[in-house]
Amino acid sequence: MKVIKTTDKNFTKEFQEILNRGKMDISNVENIVKEIINEVKNEGNKALFRHISKFDKWTPTKNEDLEISKSEMKKAYDNLDEELKKALHLAYNRIKAYHEKQLPKSWLDFEENGSILGQKVTPVNRAGVYVPGGKAFYPSSLLMNVIPAIVAGVREIIVTTPVIENKPNELLLAALYICGAPKTFKVGGASAIAALSYGTESIPKVDVITGPGNIFVATAKKLVYGDVNIDMIAGPSEIGIIADNSAKPDYVAIDLLSQAEHDEMASSILITDSEMLAIKTLEKIKKFLKELERREIAQKSIEERGAIIITQNIEEAINFMNEIAPEHLEILTKNPFELLPYIQNAGAIFLGEYTPEPIGDYIAGPNHTLPTGGTAKFYSPLNVEIFMKKSSIISFSKKAMEEMGKSCAILAKTEGLTAHQKSVLQRFK
Ligand SMILES: NC(=O)c1ccc[n+]([C@@H]2O[C@H](COP(=O)([O-])OP(=O)(O)OC[C@H]3O[C@@H](n4cnc5c(N)ncnc54)[C@H](O)[C@@H]3O)[C@@H](O)[C@H]2O)c1
Ligand SMILES: N[C@H](CO)Cc1c[nH]c[nH+]1
Numbered sequence: 001m002k003v004i005k006t007t008d009k010n011f012t013k014e015f016q017e018i019l020n021r022g023k024m025d026i027s028n029v030e031n032i033v034k035e036i037i038n039e040v041k042n043e044g045n046k047a048l049f050r051h052i053s054k055f056d057k058w059t060p061t062k063n064e065d066l067e068i069s070k071s072e073m074k075k076a077y078d079n080l081d082e083e084l085k086k087a088l089h090l091a092y093n094r095i096k097a098y099h100e101k102q103l104p105k106s107w108l109d110f111e112e113n114g115s116i117l118g119q120k121v122t123p124v125n126r127a128g129v130y131v132p133g134g135k136a137f138y139p140s141s142l143l144m145n146v147i148p149a150i151v152a153g154v155r156e157i158i159v160t161t162p163v164i165e166n167k168p169n170e171l172l173l174a175a176l177y178i179c180g181a182p183k184t185f186k187v188g189g190a191s192a193i194a195a196l197s198y199g200t201e202s203i204p205k206v207d208v209i210t211g212p213g214n215i216f217v218a219t220a221k222k223l224v225y226g227d228v229n230i231d232m233i234a235g236p237s238e239i240g241i242i243a244d245n246s247a248k249p250d251y252v253a254i255d256l257l258s259q260a261e262h263d264e265m266a267s268s269i270l271i272t273d274s275e276m277l278a279i280k281t282l283e284k285i286k287k288f289l290k291e292l293e294r295r296e297i298a299q300k301s302i303e304e305r306g307a308i309i310i311t312q313n314i315e316e317a318i319n320f321m322n323e324i325a326p327e328h329l330e331i332l333t334k335n336p337f338e339l340l341p342y343i344q345n346a347g348a349i350f351l352g353e354y355t356p357e358p359i360g361d362y363i364a365g366p367n368h369t370l371p372t373g374g375t376a377k378f379y380s381p382l383n384v385e386i387f388m389k390k391s392s393i394i395s396f397s398k399k400a401m402e403e404m405g406k407s408c409a410i411l412a413k414t415e416g417l418t419a420h421q422k423s424v425l426q427r428f429k
C-alpha cells in the first residue's frame with residue numbers, strides 16, 4: 001500500500017499515478033467486443049448460444065432455454081429464508097422511496113400574451129438492465145437498477161445476467177420476483193449488451209441500457225451508445241476516505257477493505273492529516289485481511305491500488321479528494337457536515353462514523369451504481385431520469401405571434417432560411 005506525504009519531493013508524480021489508476025483502457029478488448037456485437041447483430045440467438053457456451057459453461061440449444069421463468073422466480077421467493085426475505089423487502093422499499101423523490105415533473109407555464117410553454121416528461125418504452133454475474137451474484141445491483149425504472153414508469157423492463165453453469169442464484173431469483181418478475185434472459189457480457197441494443201428472436205430491442213459489469217460489458221456499452229442510451233461507463237469500485245485524528249482506525253481500515261474485496265482493480269484511498277491514524281490504519285488492515293473470505297482479492301487490491309496520503313491539514317485533504325473524484329467518499333472527521341460544502345466531486349458521500357459505505361450498497365436507499373475513474377466530475381449516480389425523456393411544449397397565441405413573429409422572421413431571413421421566414425409571416429396575412 002502506497003503511503004505518501006504531500007510534502008514529499010516526488011508527491012506530484014505519485015499523485016498523478018493514483019489519478020491514472022481508475023482510467024479504463026479498452027484498447028485490449030475493443031476488437032473482441034466489436035466482433036461479439038457483430039455476431040449478435042447478424043445471427044441473433046444463434047450467436048448468443050455460442051457465446052454462452054464459450055464463457056458461461058453451459059450450452060443452450062433452443063430459444064426457450066435463454067429465459068428464466070416466472071415460476072422459478074416465485075419458487076425461489078417462496079423458499080427464501082425469512083430473514084433474507086425481510087432484508088430484501090426493506091431494501092426494496094427504501095430504494096423505491098428514495099427514487100420517488102427524484103421524479104421530474106411535467107409543467108406548463110401560461111404567459112400573459114396567451115401563449116403556453118412547458119415540458120412533458122415521458123418514461124422510455126423499454127429499458128434493459130444488466131446485472132453482473134460472471135464471478136459473483138449481485139441481487140443488490142438488480143434492485144438498484146430495476147427499481148428506478150419501475151418508479152419512472154417504464155412500460156417493459158428486460159433484465160439480462162450471465163448464469164454460470166445454468167445455475168441461477170436463489171437470492172437473485174427472489175429479488176426478481178419482488179421486482180415484479182420482469183422478463184429475464186441468461187445472457188452476459190458484450191453479447192447481452194448487443195442483444196438489448198439490436199434485438200434477437202427472443203430479446204427485444206430496448207431504448208436504454210443500465211447496469212454495471214466487467215470490461216467487456218463496459219466496452220460494449222461504449223460502442224452501442226447512440227443506437228441506445230446508456231447510464232454511464234462504470235469501472236472497478238473505489239472508496240476515498242477523508243479522516244482526522246477523531247476517526248477510529250478499525251472503521252477506516254475495514255471500510256477501505258470493503259471496496260478492495262470487490263475486485264483486484266478496485267482502489268481504496270485514505271487522505272488524512274493525522275500520521276498516527278495512518279499508522280494505526282495500516283496495522284488494522286493487516287489484522288482484518290486475515291479474517292476475510294475474499295482475502296486474496298482484497299490483499300492484491302489494497303497492496304497494488306491502495307494508498308494513504310498524509311496532508312498538512314484537512315483543507316488540503318479535501319482538495320486532493322476533489323481531484324480524485326471517488327465513486328464513494330466517506331468523511332470521518334469530528335464535524336463531517338462542516339466539510340460538505342467543500343466537497344465538489346464524489347459519486348456518493350457518506351457522513352459520520354455510523355455511515356459505512358456498505359450501508360449504501362444495500363439498504364440506505366440512494367443508488368449504488370455510481371460513476372468511477374474520476375467521472376464523478378461530470379456524471380451523477382444512476383437515477384430515475386435515465387429512464388425518462390423530456391419533450392418541450394410550445395403553443396403561441398395570435399397576440400404572441402404579432403408581438404414576436406417579426407423578430408423570428410428577421411432571424412430566419414438572416415440565416416438564409418426563407419421558408420422559415422415565410423412560415424412565420426404567413427400568420428400575419
Ligand atoms: N459499480 C457497481 O455498482 C457494481 C456492482 C456490482 C458489480 N460491479 C462490478 O462488475 C464487475 C462484474 O464482473 P464479472 O466478470 O463478475 O461479471 P459480468 O457479468 O460483468 O461479466 C461476465 C461476462 O463477461 C463475458 N466475458 C468473460 N470473459 C470474457 C472473454 N475472455 N471475452 C469476452 N467476453 C468475456 C462473458 O459474456 C460473461 O458472461 C466486477 O468488476 C464488479 O466489481 C460493479
Ligand atoms: N460497491 C459496489 C458499487 O461500487 C456495489 C455493491 C454491490 N454489492 C456490494 N457492493
Ligand SMILES: [Zn+2]
Nearest residue numbers: 258259262361
Ligand atoms: Zn460494494
